[in-house]
Amino acid sequence: MQNFTITNIIVFIFLFITGNACAQIETPSLGFSQACASPIFNTYGVSFSFTGSELGGSNQFIVELSDETGDFSNPTVLHTTAVGAITTSPAIINVSMPTTIAGEAFRIRIKGTDPVATSVPSMAFPAYYKIQDEPFSINNLVSTGVYCSGGSYLLTIDNPGTGDNDSPLQYPSLTFNWFRATGPTTEVFVASGPTLEVSDPGIYFVAINYGPCTSVNTNTSNKVTISEASSGGSSTISSSLGNPYCASQGLTTLSTVSANSYQWFKDGNEITGATDQTYITDESGTYAVNITLNGCSTSASIDLDANQFTSSIDVSEAPAENLMPPEGTLIVTLTDTANTPEYEWYLNDVLIAGANSASYEATEIGNYKAVISQTVGCISSKEFLFTIGETFPNVENIPNLISPNGDGTNDTWVIPQAYVSGTNAEVIIISSQGEIVLQTNDYLNNWPQEELNFKDVNPVYYYIITTQDNKTRKGSITVVK
Incomplete structure (x- = not known):
């Protein structure tokens, strides 16, 4: 009797110990190689298996996240299941990343409460929460910058910038990396920080530091071409709507490099009061600007085309007068490069019915207007004013x-x-x-x-x-x- 009792007690203790020792959670498997979370997507699946003794009725599984080095000394709890919610293996738990996450070597582990068990941490993975995930601007969207010989040019992230620009400077947790382009799709790292002082010519831009989660379409700025100026050198002017541009889109903004002072010109004539870095217009012409920098001066020019098609008329435009020939008719012809053009002719501001071709045979004296309209692509038009007078007007006296x-x-x-x-x-x-x-x-x-x-x-x-x-x-x- 005594030997039987001792044997049963030993077997019971052995089974109890070995049964608990065999309870284990396998290394979690991640359904992702990197976590690029954002306000519009932040759901990641973690799967795991468990073996050993049966789960207790009070069991919960806890998903923990390490710090950016993989250390679990102070883990972040990503998810805790409800009591008894998971009873079969394998299992999948969906988690969301913290909005402050940023780093290259995070790990995830699974813990159970009944029986108590902890998995081996997962493989390391980069993770970033992209709190700002829209394009942004630098240098006020001016595509060029110039510095004097021996000087430098300061590039800054716009804050807040123009229009609906979502400046990343509004998010204090973000960091930034500056790059210099070496080709259409290649670049080299230059420095980190919200600004960059440039003393070497090149094409520069900045990216929000989202590590491998950085997107060239949404997390980088516009590019700025920086050059070195010498006194009397030449710079550039950019048009916000391009060149040529469609005047029907509205006004375009002409911009030049950041400097100390400016003076704008149109067709060689000084524009009174145009002394800012930008000039707004909807007219074609040759625009130029004199620029003064710290210690040197430069200039820039642009031949702005606001209509995207050329045209001419074969008579003298007003105020000059065209004389009606003795035969009593004058054929006027328009020449143009408009896309699918339409034509209108007016006499004394009244539309001439049926006159809708590139030529018109005038039989009356008066003030005429010819209008060419481009109807496909850039919807735009040009007009010509001309006057037809009597060849031999009936004057009373011989002028002296x-x-x-x-x-x-x-x-x-x-x-x-x-x-x-x-x-x-x-x-x-x-x-x-x-x-x-x-x-x-x-x-x-x-x-x-x-x-x-x-x-x-x-x-x-x-x-x-x-x-x-x-x-x-x-x-x-x-x-x-």
Whole structure:
């Protein structure tokens, strides 16, 4: 009896000890190689198996996260299951990463409470919570920067930046890495921090430090080309809407490098008050800016095209006047490179019905407008204003003063219809030196056809008009500017 009792006690103790010693949780398997969490995605699966004695009724599984070095001295609990929620092996638990996570060597382990057991930690993995996951800007989106020889240029992350720019500087936990591009898709690391002082030419940009989770599409800034300027050198101007750009999109912003002072020009003329780093416009033209930096000066220019198509008209534009030919019609033709163009013609601001081709045969005098519209791609238009006047207007008197300055008024010597082409009247114009400068029986109201060069003294010419019935008119013509 005594031997039987002792044997049973020993067997019971052995079974109890070995049964608990065999309870174990295997190394967890991760359904990911790196955790790139963000506000729109933060769910990761952890699977594990357990063996040994049966689970107790009060058992819970706990998923723990190490620090960024893999140490579990002060673990973070990612998930705790409800009592008795998991009873069969294998099992999967979905966890979310902390919003402050950032590092390269995190590990996960599983703990059980009934019986008490702890798994071997998982393989190490990088993990980052991308609290800011949108493109952002540096250098106020200006694509260039210039520094004087021996100086430097400071690149900064914009805060907050323009428009809806989500500046990463608004998130104090983030760190940044600056790079210099070495090719279209390659770069070298330069430095870390929210700013970068550049003293070497190159193309630079900055990325939020999300380790292998960094995305070139959402976690990096625009690129900025930095160059060294010498006095009298040349810089660049960028257009926010590109060049050429579609004027129907609105105003474009011309930007140049950051400097101490600026002066903008259009077509060689100084733009009054345009002394900022940017200039806003919707007009085509050649824009230039004089730039003063610390210790040197430079300049930049851009030929801005706001319409994306070229066009011309084969008559003189207003205010110059085109004379109606003696036959009573004048064919006006437009030439353009517009994509699927449409044409409109106006006379005295009234649309001419049916006039919708690139040419128009005008039969009336007046003020005309021709409009070319590009209907595919950049929706834009150009217009031309021109005037058609009488070839031989019915003036009453022979003028003794003309001003051939191209303003469309009194540019030529226009005489009464009784002496012009078709009347066979002879018209002679003589200079003050006695030289005959014009002699014709077919005067077209078009003298002088060539520019009369003079500086201070207004030249005087003399005319003799002899009609077909031998009546003569004589007088002088004074030319003024």
